[in-house]
Amino acid sequence: MKESILIVEDEFIVANDLRIMLEKAGYKVCGIAPSVAKALDLIKAKNPNWVLLDIFLQGAKTGIDLAGQLREMNIPFIYISANTNQAILEAAKATEPYGFLVKPFREKDLLVMLDIAQYRHEQGQKLVKPQEISLADQVGLIAQKAEQRDEKLKQVAQVLQSFIPFDCLAITRKDQSFDSFSLYLIKNSLNIFKAYPVSELLEDTGISLRDYRSAKNNLNESGNHFYNNFDFRRLKMDSLWIKALSDHYQYQSTLIFNVSASDRYTYAFQFFSKGADSYNQLQIDILNKNQQVFAAIVDEIVLKKDEEVKVVKDRRPITPLVSGEAAVSDFHGIVGQSPLLKAVFRKIEIVAPDDTSVLVLGESGTGKERIAATIHKLSPRKNKPLVTVNCAALPLTLIESELFGHEKGAFTGATEKRVGKFEQADGGTIFLDEIGELPLDSQVKLLRVLQEKEVEKLGGNGVKKINVRIIAATNRNLEKEVAEGRFRLDLYYRLNVFPIELPTLRQRKEDIPLLANYFLQKLVKKNQRPVTGFSADALETLMNYDWPGNVRELEHLIERSLLMATGELIEQIEIPVIRGAVAGMEDNNFRIKTMEEMERDHILAILTLCKGKVFGPGGAAELLNIPSTTLNSKIKKLGIKYEFVK
Ligand SMILES: Nc1ncnc2c1ncn2[C@@H]1O[C@H](COP(=O)(O)OP(=O)(O)OP(=O)(O)O)[C@@H](O)[C@H]1O
Numbered sequence: 001m002k003e004s005i006l007i008v009e010d011e012f013i014v015a016n017d018l019r020i021m022l023e024k025a026g027y028k029v030c031g032i033a034p035s036v037a038k039a040l041d042l043i044k045a046k047n048p049n050w051v052l053l054d055i056f057l058q059g060a061k062t063g064i065d066l067a068g069q070l071r072e073m074n075i076p077f078i079y080i081s082a083n084t085n086q087a088i089l090e091a092a093k094a095t096e097p098y099g100f101l102v103k104p105f106r107e108k109d110l111l112v113m114l115d116i117a118q119y120r121h122e123q124g125q126k127l128v129k130p131q132e133i134s135l136a137d138q139v140g141l142i143a144q145k146a147e148q149r150d151e152k153l154k155q156v157a158q159v160l161q162s163f164i165p166f167d168c169l170a171i172t173r174k175d176q177s178f179d180s181f182s183l184y185l186i187k188n189s190l191n192i193f194k195a196y197p198v199s200e201l202l203e204d205t206g207i208s209l210r211d212y213r214s215a216k217n218n219l220n221e222s223g224n225h226f227y228n229n230f231d232f233r234r235l236k237m238d239s240l241w242i243k244a245l246s247d248h249y250q251y252q253s254t255l256i257f258n259v260s261a262s263d264r265y266t267y268a269f270q271f272f273s274k275g276a277d278s279y280n281q282l283q284i285d286i287l288n289k290n291q292q293v294f295a296a297i298v299d300e301i302v303l304k305k306d307e308e309v310k311v312v313k314d315r316r317p318i319t320p321l322v323s324g325e326a327a328v329s330d331f332h333g334i335v336g337q338s339p340l341l342k343a344v345f346r347k348i349e350i351v352a353p354d355d356t357s358v359l360v361l362g363e364s365g366t367g368k369e370r371i372a373a374t375i376h377k378l379s380p381r382k383n384k385p386l387v388t389v390n391c392a393a394l395p396l397t398l399i400e401s402e403l404f405g406h407e408k409g410a411f412t413g414a415t416e417k418r419v420g421k422f423e424q425a426d427g428g429t430i431f432l433d434e435i436g437e438l439p440l441d442s443q444v445k446l447l448r449v450l451q452e453k454e455v456e457k458l459g460g461n462g463v464k465k466i467n468v469r470i471i472a473a474t475n476r477n478l479e480k481e482v483a484e485g486r487f488r489l490d491l492y493y494r495l496n497v498f499p500i501e502l503p504t505l506r507q508r509k510e511d512i513p514l515l516a517n518y519f520l521q522k523l524v525k526k527n528q529r530p531v532t533g534f535s536a537d538a539l540e541t542l543m544n545y546d547w548p549g550n551v552r553e554l555e556h557l558i559e560r561s562l563l564m565a566t567g568e569l570i571e572q573i574e575i576p577v578i579r580g581a582v583a584g585m586e587d588n589n590f591r592i593k594t595m596e597e598m599e600r601d602h603i604l605a606i607l608t609l610c611k612g613k614v615f616g617p618g619g620a621a622e623l624l625n626i627p628s629t630t631l632n633s634k635i636k637k638l639g640i641k642y643e644f645v646k
Pocket residue numbers: 333334335336362363364365366367368369370371433474475551552555625626627
């Protein structure tokens with residue numbers, strides 16, 4: 001007999017179908033509860049091994065409320081819900097479920113999801129949970145940094161993004177005077193937040209001070225509220241300011257959350273999103289549970305004046321290199337000492353010795369491939385191959401033959417037998433880079449390989465057992481991909497057993513001097529150049545830049561700066577400015593473009609700038625900070641032809 005399962009579901013027909021499917025597969029269903037209260041009674045009486053949990057139930061409490069209690073009782077659970085709205089997914093994800101099944105589902109989906117959940121649960125029991133850096137810790141670390149207030153608030157916005165979706169965050173002190181604090185953190189097309197005082201936005205949107213003040217009175221309503229769809233459109237009719245701002249930046253929903261600070265004022269945190277339906281009551285509940293973190297943002301960052309921030313300006317050049325000096329210290333090839341990166345090192349140490357699947361998440365150029373290599377190096381599989389597959393660069397028609405291999409004559413053009421990547425990696429590790437780019441059809445096949453641990457060659461008759469550890473990486477928001485139907489939820493849960501989230505370089509600017517020196521040492525050795533370090537001005541330039549391309553961009557910039565250096569120190573850093581090419585949020589002739597159009601236009605602009613050069617120094621791939629193979633596949637996918645590049 002398999003384990004016992006409690007079904008928490010208020011629709012009787014769905015619950016009954018579930019019961020039949022589970023019992024047929026050998027599970028014991030120990031009860032059906034339509035509400036949280038009834039579920040708690042049944043848990044006490046029957047002590048289930050698993051709970052299948054719907055989100056919206058009878059009564060005021062939701063499945064997400066019950067999830068918190070299940071975690072405390074250490075009972076694993078899987079959501080079953082009709083909703084894959086991203087906001088709900090994010091609220092549900094915060095409760096760390098073992099899976100998420102979307103209604104309507106097939107019997108097979110349910111059983112696969114239960115298998116995946118069991119695998120995740122077993123792996124989770126084996127691994128000591130790494131100490132996550134909590135939201136409160138992250139805010140605390142940012143508050144302590146010797147940086148300007150606006151810079152810290154930009155970093156706070158970055159951190160809050162994994163907590164609640166938004167494209168703009170306004171922090172406003174609720175009083176009547178215009179001089180009170182109000183700052184807008186607006187995300188641009190490169191996913192980087194910029195801080196704007198209201199005065200600047202008034203100019204951009206053509207709104208008068210008077211209209212802005214009257215709109216602020218709207219904000220003065222008490223309580224926390226969210227406005228989606230029609231409610232948001234009505235809010236816009238009531239407030240010229242909200243209308244002007246939202247029309248300018250295409251915001252379509254908002255959530256207002258109030259916090260009392262130590263100066264006795266209330267501060268409104270107003271989130272805006274380009275999605276029409278981004279906010280819900282669950283998020284307000286979660287925000288309420290984190291009142292103290294938001295109060296700390298105000299007390300420890302907003303209310304600290306910049307004069308109080310001690311910025312030590314040392315005019316001497318930094319750590320000049322002495323020939324033969326030991327290399328910058330690192331963690332198995334990963335350079336950096338910021339608390340956020342140290343948390344990543346801890347996770348690597350925990351997971352490397354095991355066979356657990358790892359999902360490395362982070363923007364392009366943050367070092368995901370390097371992390372994968374380090375995990376392999378520290379694992380018992382280190383003497384076996386590490387095979388890297390860039391899923392974005394695989395030609396659509398050849399994906400399966402590349403991954404699983406083919407027999408001679410399996411299809412037209414298959415003149416030789418091919419050993420697939422999985423077979424090549426047998427005994428070792430396979431690194432599936434840019435997994436978010438894998439087409440849905442191939443996702444199904446990949447899931448089967450992960451479940452069955454065997455591959456079937458195209459044109460072959462028979463399967464081969466394989467023993468491969470999976471590390472996958474993506475710079476996409478996979479939950480969003482799932483919510484929008486581009487990524488399979490079951491595969492997401494199978495891969496997301498042990499996620500490692502890499503911080504962006506702008507979140508850990510304290511690592512910039514170390515990294516800059518590390519790259520300089522490497523290049524000086526290679527090129528035999530007599531350059532010994534950076535001038536203080538050059539270092540300041542590096543520290544003040546936002547690094548949309550992260551560590552890869554820094555590496556390339558140091559390489560270019562070294563080429564241009566004439567003396568002993570790198571005195572000048574030329575930060576790239578691509579005029580007109582960065583998808584024009586500031587552009588007055590702004591029109592709504594799809595993401596694909598934006599991507600196409602941006603790539604075209606860069607290709608034009610590089611005179612059509614894709615590979616190598618000064619090529620488009622370098623400027624865009626993505627591997628040239630990825631750029632090439634995007635060029636093909638977006639139908640960019642050479643003639644378009646003028
Ligand atoms: N912490 C680090 N220490 C030293 N080098 C690093 C570090 N992080 C990244 N790098 C270097 O920066 C470059 C980009 O890193 P990597 O290719 O691992 O990024 P990525 O996140 O996989 O990028 P993409 O998503 O575009 O594939 C590489 O040359 C890598 O060696």
